[in-house]
Amino acid sequence: xxxxxxxxxxxxxxxxxxxxxxxxxxxxxxxxxxxxxxxxxxxxxxxxxxxxxxxxxxxxxxxxxxxxxxxxxxxxxxxxxxxxxxxxxxxxxxxxxxxxxxxxxxxxxxxxxxxxxxxxxxxxxxxxxxxxxxxxxxxxxxxxxxxxxxxxxxxxxxxxxxxxxxxxxxxxxxxxxxxxxxxxxxxxxxxxxxxxxxxxxxxxxxxxxxxxxxxxxxxxxxxxxxxxxxxxxxxxxxxxxxxxxxxxxxxxxxxxxxxxxxxxxxxxxxxxxxxxxxxxxxxxxxxxxxxxxxxxxxxxxxxxxxxxxxxxxxxxxxxxxxxxxxxxxxxxxxxxxxxxxxxxxxxxxxxxxxxxxxxxxxxxxxxxxxxxxxxxxxxxxxxxxxxxxxxxxxxxxxxxxxxxxxxxxxxxxxxxxxxxxxxxxxxxxxxxxxxxxxxxxxxxx
Amino acid sequence: xxxxxxxxxxxxxxxxxxxxxxxxxxxxxxxxxxxxxxxxxxxxxxxxxxxxxxxxxxxxxxxxxxxxxxxxxxxxxxxxxxxxxxxxxxxxxxxxxxxxxxxxxxxxxxxxxxxxxxxxxxxxxxxxxxxxxxxxxxxxxxxxxxxxxxxxxxxxxxxxxxxxxxxxxxxxxxxxxxxxxxxxxxxxxxxxxxxxxxxxxxxxxxxxxxxxxxxxxxxxxxxx
Numbered sequence: 001x002x003x004x005x006x007x008x009x010x011x012x013x014x015x016x017x018x019x020x021x022x023x024x025x026x027x028x029x030x031x032x033x034x035x036x037x038x039x040x041x042x043x044x045x046x047x048x049x050x051x052x053x054x055x056x057x058x059x060x061x062x063x064x065x066x067x068x069x070x071x072x073x074x075x076x077x078x079x080x081x082x083x084x085x086x087x088x089x090x091x092x093x094x095x096x097x098x099x100x101x102x103x104x105x106x107x108x109x110x111x112x113x114x115x116x117x118x119x120x121x122x123x124x125x126x127x128x129x130x131x132x133x134x135x136x137x138x139x140x141x142x143x144x145x146x147x148x149x150x151x152x153x154x155x156x157x158x159x160x161x162x163x164x165x166x167x168x169x170x171x172x173x174x175x176x177x178x179x180x181x182x183x184x185x186x187x188x189x190x191x192x193x194x195x196x197x198x199x200x201x202x203x204x205x206x207x208x209x210x211x212x213x214x215x216x217x218x219x220x221x222x223x224x225x226x227x228x229x230x231x232x233x234x235x236x237x238x239x240x241x242x243x244x245x246x247x248x249x250x251x252x253x254x255x256x257x258x259x260x261x262x263x264x265x266x267x268x269x270x271x272x273x274x275x276x277x278x279x280x281x282x283x284x285x286x287x288x289x290x291x292x293x294x295x296x297x298x299x300x301x302x303x304x305x306x307x308x309x310x311x312x313x314x315x316x317x318x319x320x321x322x323x324x325x326x327x328x329x330x331x332x333x334x335x336x337x338x339x340x341x342x343x344x345x346x347x348x349x350x351x352x353x354x355x356x357x358x359x360x361x362x363x364x365x366x367x368x369x370x371x372x373x374x375x376x377x378x379x380x381x382x383x384x385x386x387x388x389x390x391x392x393x394x395x396x397x398x399x400x401x402x403x404x405x406x407x408x409x410x411x412x413x414x415x416x417x418x419x420x421x422x423x424x425x426x427x428x429x430x431x432x433x434x435x436x437x438x439x440x441x442x443x444x445x
Numbered sequence: 446x447x448x449x450x451x452x453x454x455x456x457x458x459x460x461x462x463x464x465x466x467x468x469x470x471x472x473x474x475x476x477x478x479x480x481x482x483x484x485x486x487x488x489x490x491x492x493x494x495x496x497x498x499x500x501x502x503x504x505x506x507x508x509x510x511x512x513x514x515x516x517x518x519x520x521x522x523x524x525x526x527x528x529x530x531x532x533x534x535x536x537x538x539x540x541x542x543x544x545x546x547x548x549x550x551x552x553x554x555x556x557x558x559x560x561x562x563x564x565x566x567x568x569x570x571x572x573x574x575x576x577x578x579x580x581x582x583x584x585x586x587x588x589x590x591x592x593x594x595x596x597x598x599x600x601x602x603x604x605x606x607x608x609x610x611x612x613x614x615x616x617x618x619x620x621x622x623x624x625x626x627x628x629x630x631x632x633x634x635x636x637x638x639x640x641x642x643x644x645x646x647x648x649x650x651x652x653x654x655x656x657x658x659x660x661x662x663x664x665x666x667x668x669x
Binding site: 007010277278283285287441445 | 463543
């Protein structure tokens, strides 16, 4: 096995183009995935069609709203572009905008009237990210609702104050005067001086009621605010690694590289023994099939270990140069090495199985390449989003390699995760190796 | 096989099937010391399958191959060169010498490079001519001084001088008490060298006997 391993490493070393491709290709894919992830977190562009002609400043409940300011605040989540209906339709069809928010005629009237709930209409395409557009617009509506809610509360509190203190007000266009509970209490106190004991008793009862009502209304302010917004979310931003430097991204990039290298090198390596017509020569007593399978897995583990470690060092340097907090790139290198070697070995075992089934090196390389991408993508889908993908991913090495490396790079106490994922990788590697040993017999046919 | 000769290899009921296709029907065959056995037959007759099974490079789906005790060293020259294209001839020879347990692998490689007259300039084997690749193929088979040499159309890509050299090695193996089994389409080689002839057709053994018997059996010629 040692002789074949040395032979494979020598041949591999003589193929700088293949080595470069095997390192660069997954890195390029990792960058593309990173860009996609970044785009996924970006603001979707949405058309705003204002059919009602909202004024720059809107008075609701006695409060003034700077409409543009509201939209600017919402622009943290979505990019709103004011368009005519026709232009918005055209751009939605072309995909330039991902949705249309329409403010229909009468919106301002309904809003001011506080009787009929004003509506905003949202239209999206049936694209893959329509759900995200809906979520973003819901967030926008939530923000606007929150501000209006505050205005309504202020307006309602004005009525409460009018009830407490008295004065002039208007509702739905009708003006009115109110004496207020304070004045009512004073008048009832005066009435309680009446010599008629029956009047005195009724005046006292009414005065008591008025005082209790005043006490109750005194706490209306806080109660209204509390019940309107039971849970307040306070957001604090803290320093940390930028996305590009995060342990997760490093772990995924490493696992992705190991996946491609492991599958392709192992598949091409085992099938190459047949293509060179050497398989028969080797297996006629020189090498046992178990040794041949084990040698290919060991070869991939060595190659993957070297390339993975080099990449981890490069990532560590980037983290160091970027002066990013939240990681220990050098102290964790031994643990990372364990991760890349075991991950590469598990992928290698699967690659040998693929190579043995495909039989020819070209076919094996193509199949390994085709298999690598879905394995990686399955591992990127959160199991909470698609449980089936999570289940399938559990039976493949990518997610376990990424979890192990992520824990090795960033967890304060990585022991439990690392040991669990080592167990998974050893188990999966053993299963694929047994299957590969069975399949590799076909290479001699 | 000559009476009283030591049996080096004994195949009993060996057959090879690929699904429903029968590449080789069950065959019994003994190879004795001191003989050159030619295997002939039209294309697709099962010749390569038979010798690959005899060389234990291909598993028989039925039957078994047994080697004498003490176990003779078997050298195998497949029809298509079996070597690593990205390694030089010397690296190939040293690698297989080490795998076969030859003590002085570099020395064995040097000896074989001279025997088969291969250039030792470090070029990878894939850059050699087909003839030189076939020489390397032969060199690897001879690394451990085999007692039984199994050759599958070994002279197809060789020039006349190398052909002569090959048959010198083959007859020397036979003369020192070994044996040679060779597949050939060349009737001249058959008539000049073979002690025994095995004729296959469509996976079936249709003749097996001495060269004299073969020459006196006109039906056998029809199959060749």
